[in-house]
Amino acid sequence: MRYGHFIFGSCLCLFLQLFISGVNAQDGSRQIVKGYVINDSGYALHGASVRLIPNDAGKSYLTSTDSAGMFTFTNVVAGRTYDFEATYVGYKTGKVQGLKILGGKTNTVMIRLYPTVRALNDVVVIAYGTQKKGDVSSAMSIYKPNEYDSRPVLAPDQMMQGKMAGVLMDAGSGTPGAANRVNIRGIGSLSASNDPLYVIDGIPIKLTNGALGDFGEDMSSISELNPSDIESITVLKDAASASIYGSRATNGVVLIKTKSGQKNKSRLDFNAFSGVANVPYLNRLKIDNSASYVQVVNEAIDSYNLQYGYAPGRGNFVDYIRNPYPGLPDFDWTNAVLNKNARTNSANLSLSGGSTKNTYFISMGYLDQDGTIKTNNLKKYTGKINLTQEIFPWLNFGANTNFSFSRNNRVPGANLGSTPLARSLEQRPFDRPYKPNGEYYIGGTSELLRNNAVQILNEEKAYLEDYRMLGNFHLDISILKGLVLKNSLGTDVDYTHDYVYYNQDHPYGLGTGRLTDQTRINSNLLFENTLNYDKQIDKLNLSLLAGHSYQKFVTKTNLTDGNGFPSPSFDVNSVASVILAASSGISENSIESYFSRANLSYDDKYLLSVSFRTDGSSRFAPDHRWGYFPSVSGGWEMSKEPFWPMRSTSLKWRASYGLTGNQEGIGNYAYQALTGGGYNYNAGSGLAVTNPGSPNLTWESARQADIGFDLGLFDNHITFTADYFSKKTTNLLYDLPTMATSGFTSVTSNIGSMSNKGYEFTLGSNYDFGRVHWTSNFNISFIKNRLLSLIGNDPILVGGNKVLQVGKQVGSFYVYKQLGIYQRDDQVPASLYNTGVRAGDVIYKDVNKDGIIDVNDRQIVGTANPTYFGGWNNSITYRGFDLNFSFTYSYGNDIYASWRINVTRLGGTFFPNLNNEVNSRWTGPGTSNTVPRAIYGSTYNTQNSSRYLEDGSYIRFRNLSLGYSLPDKLIQRMKLKRLRVYVQADNLCLLTRYSGIDPEVNDNLDPKFMGDDNLVMPQPRIIMAGLNLTF
């Protein structure tokens, strides 16, 4: 139970009592002192020990709190001073010192306890259940968000950033609702689904692109969840903890448990914040002004005419350009599309509690968040009801449900031709959006170089609506003591409407308007039965699990694409004069699984866990359908042995080994030889062979070994966790490129193997400096990825700048290496000289020394994978103040800045130029060895090369918040349990050598393509204020 009105009521009683007995209210009289022990977030602590210590060395008394957290001392003498000391398992001792007992006054004491950093008796959420944290022998990371350290994020994956060792969360795009990249212990797979498996309240969730059509970036499919509803996030990193989710656990498992009510403890929480966001560091994208632009392009044209001996009327002579709007100021395009004052407002209300036989947790959430591009806005409404009910002592029922609705008014992402930020950056400095008569200048023609982003934002209506119901209903039957049968039905139903309407004035509007209207319903049904048996035999704790599950995923889609609308106000396809395309689709897959696990602990010292799972997937042929995933882990609490000499130091060893699998990222019917429909001609239906079939296709699987220890020093004031892991993935699933002469350019295959090895360290500390309390968590992970084998061991080219090559990392950049700039014509090899290369052009390394620069001269020049990464999180409290700040960092990863190509052409075409490139360009021998000359009509200098590869290391001051919780006395008067106000700043500062705005650039979440920056929307800087209120 929470404390507001209850305290008020109690105080009133006490006051009345004292008033009635006021005659005795004098020094030396016996008084009653009542008090409450609560934790940092206001929950009553039942069973806490409270000691009453007289300051004059008299006899001390001991009592404990009841279920409401209340304690009473009756033999207290007025006029004397006492200390009160409360202890509770998992919490640091709390004291109220030197309280003088007053006669005839209200004598109440509130003692607030703060948790120790490492509470060994905490129960942690594990696969299919919970476990005492001390009994865990596998590698997992746990994050329990609270109001102090939470960032204002949309999705649970963003909450994890920098909090846990071995978990790499890399933001995809700064637009609200965009997908993020999450890697647990390195790149687990080559197929696009490198995402971990998310299990929300027991339901494995399939991550899909939240958007249906291509609007330039992937959207997150878990951003519909309300982060405020999350009680804990457990990341299962090693095989032993994850392999019970065998089939889909290769990339790790993220278990998310939502909040639930507590018996007999009612509580109401209200949280709200409001803030503004903008794009920082815009000065990094400084485009050269029009005077200088004209000068540089004409310099390039001069070089061209001179080099080829062209003169007016002779050859392909090119004339000078000039500013068509002399005297007019340059137009600031980025300013015209960015929203400098993007607002975010959020409110959350939750009610929780329960009686002796039931609990409830009900929450409602609202978020209204502007993107940093104009018109971009996300609204999200969430609701949640979690219930448990004891029907009979042996029969329990529970339901966890999440409802959400979101509407995302989108702007084109970085990979769409109309993407506002890049297209704005690429306009010539004198280009402007409107003609003097108010019409738009038309992009892509001579009057305006690139798509007119102002027009694009004004003339399109694009939104993504999502309705989602995620729920789990379970019935638990206690058959015998310790033996529980749990039957559960999980459903995740997700309806998405993806609507893109280009009206008649939009460049993509086909002149009469175009509407692409798509809907999708995803249903995910889980039918699961588990049998749990817990038994204590002497010192042996035994926990057994057996289970069966069947899960089916069905996706149904509809699309209509129409054009020809009478006016922009008509915006449904029923009025379209032409239907360009109409289609519908149904796609299904299913998984059946049997699993079992035994957790044993003896004397709390020796820990053993063994699990086995087998899964059948509809994606593989019957003969190759079933995969088997065993695991074992052991732990030893060495510091609990009698021989252990240091009482204040604890040490636990852990080791694990096991197998996990993956079947995501491939087609639902990849193994089947298929003849597909839809190959129509002249309105006749036609068939074509669409898949040659891969009957031998089977599970990708990973063997992972992990060894680690947990060390606690000085009574856990300092904790240190270290893990080493080695993970080898075999039968990698990949769309293997095949010779076109086979009729197909790729076939889904098991192509090879890969290893990830790494170290993870977490250093925690918690100290008191007087009344200042400081806790901190620093984590760092070193992960090394290597491709071990490929079919035929031939390299596989990926995209324009990547390669899969045995012995190298996945994510290796494979381009020409720039050695410098030719300073004199006589340095240029003849073969290049003949194609027009001269002094001032880039020297590419001639790897095979054949005198020409061609595709054979590409080499691996960098990697998108960091050498190490992590975060540092701090929390400092002083009286009612709390200060939290965190950093995230990444070191050693490279970024391919492909956005720079178009703005470093230096007159090669009519694109504008980055100011700093212009200033450091080659203009004669010795002027530059990095930036080439200005030369018209040549693309030689802008080929994919290390010229665009940059160091992507960074340290980001991720979050700073300062909060103040009103004093207990005051909030009691206000009938509250807690009131905290805070200000918070996200993304305050960024240290990086990367030349773009933001080094977190994973606009493509496929590990093979990561690290490419097409100028994705950078992470916004958000400044906000909020309050947390508890009744």
Place this chain on the structure above:
Amino acid sequence: MKNRLAAASLFLAFLFSSCSKQLNIYPHSAASSSNLSSGDMELLLTGVYSVVQNAPGPQSYIMNDMVGGNLISARGTGGALVLINGILRPEQSLISSAWDGYYKALYQVNELLKATGTGNTTGRVKEIEGIAHFFRAYLYYDLVTKWGDVPLLKENTSDKLSRTPQAEVWAFIESELNAAIADAPDFSSYYYVSKDAAKALMARVELAQGKNSDAVKWAEEVINSESFHLDSYDKIFRAQQNQEEIFAFLNTTVESSVNISTLFYTYAQANKGSYVYAPASDVMSMYDDADLRKDISISVVGTDPIINKYPSGQAGTDPIIVSRLGEMYLISAEAQGSSGLNRLNDLRRFRGLPDVTPADDAGYQDAVMLERRKELLAEGFRWFDLVRWGKAKSVLGLSDMQLKFPIPEDELVLNNLLKQNPGY
């Protein structure tokens, strides 16, 4: 106790009830390839039209204009040679998508021929085979003229293949066309393959090999056919019924991904376009004002020159002409030498131009070449014409290696039996 055991056993029954049959899941938009029967042949044939039309991609149809000096990058940077140098590279995706597309299409044709080989050889099956042979010849003509020696697949295989000498490929094309001329249906609609379509392609094939008398023979046979007459550009390039076309892909918007028009039109036009390629300046000046082809072939929007033969912009797709009678006149005129002057002037007169009277053979050849460029602009002829005539180097400034396309790099990496064309 009894209750809970009953309840528990009920659920335990569920627990051990297997769902493994639920793991057999089949697609809704495709069927198992092993179930194909001879009854599916018409469906497969329709599929062949669809795949051959779509697989090579829009640029493949105008590739010879892109690397033949007719087109430059729109919005004016660099001349024709800059575009050509950018395209004729082994890693250029336009090269690999064309190569991949031709072989993907060939795969479907071979599957069709495999299916007909198992059925009864009734009259219609023969016709279908004739159509399939035409498509194989059509695909190999594109392959051999661009790449020279190419892997020759008479039936599908996933084995690595080396390049077959081009003489053998040409012989194969001829034999395929002979089969098509024998078995393909008679002409009924130019959106379907006919005997006449095969003859028209044969004329082109013979001309390419320098077999001029055969080229004349086939071209004249088509010209003299009752089915075809020269017709106006308004009809041919605005998708109206006409008597000029011999074979074309219908390429309807819903059935096609081949949108050529958006590559040529600009956003300043009513139905929009992304304006990727523009006519080169000499193309803009080569038509006389009297030329009835001029306004349909080229135009100027604002200050931007455009190709105007594909009118749908971004809003749709246009039919893609494979063979039409104008080409037959030019083949006949070219293959006959100066005695073909009548055919040349027949065509010129129909297009609104006066007769020409070249002074000598060289002058005649120049006249034919210019007429061919004007007549067949943006229809995929120019580069190979120049190569055929030995003029590519002098007219365009190409290097020796650029007389062949590079084998796509992706394909070389995957098949070590392939050797790159020299120079790349």
